[in-house]
Amino acid sequence: MNDMTEAPSMSDAAGLQDGNGAANPCRADGPSFADPNSDHYRFLADIPVRLSVEVGNVSLKLCEIMNLTEGSVVELGRQANEMLDINVNGTLVAKGEVVTVDGRFGIRVAEVVTKNVGGARVERRA
Template sequence: MSDMTDVPAVAADAQSGRNMRMLADIPLRLSVEVGSTSLKLSELLDLAEGSVVELDRQANELLDILVNGTLIAKGEVVTVNGRFGIRIVDVVATDARLAGLERRA
């Protein structure tokens, strides 16, 4: 029974639920990337209040939502009670998310 092929589906689902509960309290870092750019050090040092830095993304493009540096979804900015929020528009396919994790390991 070491390969789990003989385990009933109900037992496997119960085991999966226990595993997920065990992982539920692990803190993760969710970040949203608006865009990026490359600057020379001299350009960075020239930045001052009111400076504008052009990013590599159009204003109407969806933002990247990352968990621990891995892209998991795309979204758009919304406001909720005067605070910024992100509406998830598209979730990245599971196999693509897992591939991102494997590259980092």
């Protein structure tokens, strides 16, 4: 979207209010944000988000970190055959597996997680 000609107007948002006049975009009878033809989707589609993949994690004491040298191996708390977490702005959205594409790492989405979608939070970076 290069200009604001496709941006939703206030009249478009009229159906997105609850009985108290507050915005309620999650109403079941309101427009769907998941519909790629909706004005809301086009409005949000160009917003950049950070996608990250968590291979695993571990808690270490500071002295253990200070003792790391070249060649040290840190064992992560995830089994090698487990799916990896795919996060968008810090919120788990899917599970996947590592693939290689032209010599680069990639991730194949194997399962989309729907339970966290409603509780998504915004990550603010300075």
